[in-house]
Amino acid sequence: MSRTRRDEARLLSSHEHELVQQTHHPAVQGLSDSDLSDLIKRLREQRDRARDxxxxQRREVRGKAAPSxxxxxxDNSGTKEKGAMLAAALKRTSKERERRRVSGARQELMSNARQALAMKQAAGDxxxxxxxxxxxDEGMQPVPNDGIAPSGALDAEGHRPVLERSRKVR
Structure with missing residues (x-):
């Protein structure tokens, strides 16, 4: 379920609210890559703190831990909602970073393709x-095989052992 900006202002501290405001649509696209990475780092820290x-608080409610x-x-429902809002803001910024990465990869692919086409055209036909x-030109040339007996010699020599074994004249 989406939460309104009024809910964000109610549940988050002023510092956290400023961080989350930077993750909404027009503001997140105006951030530089280094600012976006820094924002993601700070949001992770705040989300982890709210989760802890x-x-x-949940352990205190169950009686497993001493009160801090x-x-x-x-009850820990307010802190859970705060963590959920910070997690949603972190998800938005991560999506923006991934969108930028994919867009950069696409631009790089296109520039490489253009460069390859230019190189191909420069090489000529x-x-x-x-x-x-x-x-x-002159067709195939015959290559003699020196490993076989000369023509006709194989018949005379090849039949002799057969004839001697059979003792019959052919």
């Missing part, structure tokens, strides 16, 4: 080095 206080203040906590026709 909420856990301590002058009197024990009776590779077809100028090829012959004008695809016909062979």
């Amino acid at each position: 206080v909420s856990r301590q 203040g002058t009197r024990p906590a009776t 590779p077809a100028t080095d090829r012959p004008s026709s695809r016909t062979a």
Whole structure:
């Protein structure tokens, strides 16, 4: 469920409220990358602190921990809501950082593609080095195989062992 800015002002301290105000739409896009990273770091610290206080209050309510203040906590719902608001603000800033990263990657890809196209066009047409026709010049050349017997000799010599084994004249 979304919360109004009035709820944010009611639940958050003034310092936390200023941090969360920077995460809303027009303001978050106006931040530089270093400011955005710094904002994310501070929001994480505040969210973690609110989470730890909420856990301590929940333990006090159950009677598992000693009271951290002058009197024990009776409820931790306000601190839980504060942590949820800080977590939502952190999510918005993380989305903005991811959007910027994707946009930068897309721009880099496009510039690399343009550079590759320019290099290809500068190299010229590779077809100028090829012959004008695809016909062979003189065709294939025979390569003699020296590993076989000369023609005709194989028949006479190859049949002799067969004939001797069979003892028949052919």
